Amino acid sequence: MTLKQPDMELKDYKAAICGISCFCDKVTPPPRASEEPVYFEDEELDAYKGIAADGYTPAQVAEFEEVLTTMRPAEVGEWLHSLHLRTINLPASLAGKAAALMGNGHLSGGQDNKKPFCEF
Numbered sequence: 001m002t003l004k005q006p007d008m009e010l011k012d013y014k015a016a017i018c019g020i021s022c023f024c025d026k027v028t029p030p031p032r033a034s035e036e037p038v039y040f041e042d043e044e045l046d047a048y049k050g051i052a053a054d055g056y057t058p059a060q061v062a063e064f065e066e067v068l069t070t071m072r073p074a075e076v077g078e079w080l081h082s083l084h085l086r087t088i089n090l091p092a093s094l095a096g097k098a099a100a101l102m103g104n105g106h107l108s109g110g111q112d113n114k115k116p117f118c119e120f
Contacts, residue, residue: 037085038078042067045088053092061091068094073101 045067048060056064071079076098083090090098 035085037082039082040067040071040075040079042079045083046086048089049087051089053089053095056091056093061093064091064094065097068098068101073103076101 044063048056051060067079068076080090080098
């Protein structure tokens, strides 16, 4: 999803992304046209742009998990925002872990964890 209005109001931004975003409740301000993603020493994840949340191999999921488990819980929302800006989907199997780190178990996509957490 491309947000065409770089200066849209936060409430409008939340409405636009809540259906596709994994971090609706923890949303940061809307991305500006010039906004650059923040990297968490995870540049290698750029290779996974556009892969479906349930389309990763176990080795690829392990790469995401390594980044996720080495960051502070307070950084998880910003990391998810960075993935969003980079059009990288979080592997569905890591949704629960990311949500737990953020303190919002309801973000996990359901109890069976089969729904994509953050798919673009």
